Amino acid sequence: MTTLQRKGPSLDFKNGRVDLTHGGGGRAMAQLVEELFIECFDNDALRQRNDQACLAVEAGRVVMTTDGYVISPLFFPGGDIGSLSVHGTINDVAMAGAVPLALSASFIIEEGLPLADLKRIVISMAAASKAAGVPVVTGDTKVVEKGKGDGLFIATTGIGQVPEGVRISGDLARPGDAILISGTMGDHGVAVMSLRESLGFETTLHSDSAALHGLVADMVAAVPAIHCLRDPTRGGLASTLNELASQSGVGMRIREADIPIRQEVRGACELLGLDPLYVANEGKLIAIVPGETAERLLSVMRSHPLGKDSAIIGTVVEDSHHFVQMETSFGGNRVVDWLAGEQLPRIC
């Protein structure tokens, strides 16, 4: 029997570009979904080709998070918008101490984006998802007219299961708790900024973009009493600590000398007049734990590849003003404030 389904040529991933038909809901879109998304993200739920994914979850608590990725440029040393959109959302799930189960991905593509770029991004995204063991189970594609997007925006949503007995939340920091970070600060932001034409500096630095759920699983197993976890992305360490201090109604005192920062990051920040404490990270976390568990947690974190530069950087204190204060390496004290305004282009 001959098929009456007309089958045209395959997508031209070498020289082709995304056009409005790829988001139009017709055959061109179906072809893009088949030849790119299902091909790369391949998993049972996606192969059902339904408008939703059906997942079996165990009894208990489930967390859900969503994040939009609008980074410019799309490709940067150490990653791209695709891997970032997987890591970032997995990390937001993991910061509840949860085990990430699945992701959704929504692509908003600007007309004219080279199909080769899109393919490279989707392959990278699929690789990140596979490496993390968290499948992309459902998705959506829209194409906007030229000039109405910036190449590509990706929104991912993630769900995860919280292990029994784990209760991690930004409002649980208590005076006497220790503040830990899982490594060097500012790598991602500086790596991305180095590509900006207007800044014109070169660096061998790579983004730290990484999925942290493995590290978190080790941490939660060793110290189930962790109070807060958060990844210091936009706004950097300084803004994230301020968020936690205000959410928990406490103050914090940190020590500048104990915060690990790479020489390259410090150098770039020095030249650009930035403070590395405000520069974004995409593969680091802050943990706030009861003081007596800090050393044990530190050693667990340091034995994980993504936490080898972990450090205890300060303590939570009582303070009705919710100030984050820092003892400077120089010997004085100062407030570490929220980031005021946004002087820099998009970095996540």
Added chain:
Amino acid sequence: MKYIDEFRDGHLARKIAATIGAEASSDRSYSLMEFCGGHTHAISRYGIEDLLPANVRMIHGPGCPVCVLPIGRVDDAIGIARRPDVILCIYGDLLRVPGSNRLSLMKVKAEGADVRMVYSAADSLVVARENPGKQVVFFAIGFETTTPPTALVIQQAKAMGLANYSVFSNHVLTPSAIATILESPEVSRLGTVPLDGFIGPAHVSTVIGSRPYEPFAETYRKPVVIAGFEPLDVLQAILMLVRQLNDGRAEVENEFSRAVTRDGNLKAQAIVADVFELRPTFEWRGLGYVDNSALAIREAYADFDAERRFSIETRSVPDNRACECGTILRGLKKPADCKLFGTVCTPESPMGSCMVSAEGACAAHWTYGRFRQAS
């Protein structure tokens, strides 16, 4: 970072601080003004005040170009930016400076004006070359440090025959501002503002040298120590000022000898002299009109002068009545003395210019030092 960390060494800092503590006489006080915003920022960021004895007090001076920019000039820039044929290139911290009617360049940018952040004057020249169909205007601002690069791009624009490029000059001069402070009645006659000595500018002095400060030491009997912007530079300069005051000396000393000479950078001075001339008078926020305190573009480069090209006539606009920027810039009040400080005026939504730039006295105190007020 080699060659920078050496100037931020906490152990050395404590040693110098201990020497200051030992040498500062307990039966007098030392009121020292750091002129530059760069020093204000270093003092706040590194917590230097925590290392000083209670009788050594730092007064933040007016050396922050964004802070002394009068509202009228911000309004002028907003007017230029709103012209449909214009791309206005600015340094990032100008974006949020409030003009009249709570407008700012950031707000007119959101309304559709083409306002672009640049990192150097040279970048604005690139924008002009890439946009021949637009009038590209560079908002030039700063003390003597940023003036030579502006002069250079004007020379280059002339050599290239760029017809679509001009510069809105807001360059101001350090020595005339210091003289104005010393001449103010509060300092010179009434004595209501004790001012015993100055930490002299770092980068400005690399250009103009240490010689222009000599009259302050000779005529006004105020010691000046030129210092770098690193925290150890500042501490060392404070120690040198304490020693001069203890000895009854009033000299210009140079702590920043690794970069500053007596004559400064003669080549840069020559480029500036070729392009710029003194304005008879110019308005400073906080200081009012100061004679011979700012630079205008010379007739020979008139084609590149945005004031001529767009027929700019600056109006003088008074500050918000409750805003104390003016008195803070003259050292009469501290940021926390202002009713607006931290209430309606914060770095997120600045009312006064001292809250805008990271180098402004209010922004530095709010961002780094406000815990002192709470305790």
